[in-house]
Amino acid sequence: MRQMLYITFSNPLWLLLFLGLPILILVYIWYVRKRSPLMFINGTSVNPKSVFSPFSPLDYLFLIRMMAIVIIILAMANPELKYRQKIRSPFSTSDIVFALDASKSMLIEDLKPNRSEALKAVLNRFVALRMEDRIGMVLYAGESINWCPLTKNSKQLLKSINSMQHNELNDGTAIGSGIVTAIKALQNSKVKNKVIVLLTDGENNAGIIDPLLAAQFAQRLHIKIYTISIGRTGFAPMPLKDLNGKTYYQKVYCTINETVLKRIAQITGGTYFKATDVGTLRTVYNQINRMEQQQQRWVYHNRYESYRLMLVCIALLLLLTETILKMTVLRTWPS
Structure with missing residues (x-):
């Protein structure tokens, strides 16, 4: 976003040459136009009546040349458009890591087509809204893996999101x-705003690290954690495959420890969200995006856009036009 302020000259002393233009005009009128009874353009004589008419060939050529001189003087003075540009402060960028539940229960179809695919669609949109930030992705089930390191390469990140698997880790x-x-x-991030967006559809039942202890560790490192529970509690049909590759459904009981998720968010200065359908999940990530935008800082910089090159091109075009006219149209100007 930019706001135009005014036009200025970086070398204004060249504008003093405009004081000489009246002298050039007087010289033309006195020594050329009035005192020469017969003028020649490229060796072709011009009738004096044509010379003293309001629109003689020499008048046209002189006018074009004067316009070129005016523009050349302006180019030497270097006119610049000064404008104020609003840019995002580099100190307000964020590093965001998605910590995503990759357990097999994410294949439950209470969100359509299932929890995992619904999440991928929402994450694709979230990434598109945060192009200035580095985003990474961690998958966890019975164990965890850094699935995609922090990056601004949105294509690489989206490829990692859409290739997320649920059979890579122990359940x-x-x-x-x-x-x-x-x-x-x-841990190696240099930005001030570091964020983890943790999503799960269950409660902690694996690993040796207590979630609240991990949250305290994040808090000491000034890392904020947003927590999201996805899906509903109770029985839900989970798709499984038999030995022949045929899909069948088995009802499993899903529980979510909201108390722990709320506490993780509270310890780190984040917020807890609950998503029970696709629409709510989309709204949750939109809210997180808006909350993180409030962390952004904007600064104003004065910028200058020079018009010197454009003016030089116009002056050269005028001089070329003068030469062409002398050799074509005005060469045979009627007597």
Whole structure:
């Protein structure tokens, strides 16, 4: 975003040459136009009546040349458009890590087409809204893995999101391990605003790291954690495959420890959200995006845009036009 202020000259002393223009005009009128009874353009004589007419060939050529001189003087003075540009402060960028539950229960279809695919669609939109930030991704189930390091390469990140698998890790829900892996992904970050967006559809039942202890570790490193629970509690049909590759459904009981998720967010200065359908999940990530935008800082810089090159091109075009006219149209100006 930019706001135009005014036009200025970086070398204004060249504008003093305009004081000489009246002298050039007087010289033309006195010594050329009035005192020469017969003028020649490229060796072709011009009738004096034509010379003293209001629109003689020499008048046209002189006018074009004067315009070129005026523009050349302006170019030497270097006119610049000064404008104020609003840019995002580099100190207000964020490093964000998605810590995503990759347990097999994410394949439950209470969100359509299932929890995992619904999440991918929402994350794709979130990434598009945060192009200035570095974003990474951690997957956790019974164990955790840094699936995509922090990057501004949105294509690489989106490829990692859309290739997220649920059979790469031992099954389970090790929330504490997921938080610690996300912290490690942020440990070399130099930005002030470091964020983990933790999503799970279950409660901590694997790993050796207590989620609240991991949250305290994040708090000491000034890392904020947003926590999200996805799906509903109770029985839900989970798709499984038999030995022949045929899909069948088995009802499993889902529980979410909201108390722990709220406490993780509270310790680190984040917020807890609950998403029970696709619309709510989309709203949650939109809210997180808006909350993080409030962390942004904007600064104003004065910028200058020079018009010297454009003026030089116009002057050269005028001089070329003068030459062409002398050799074509005005060469055979009627007597």
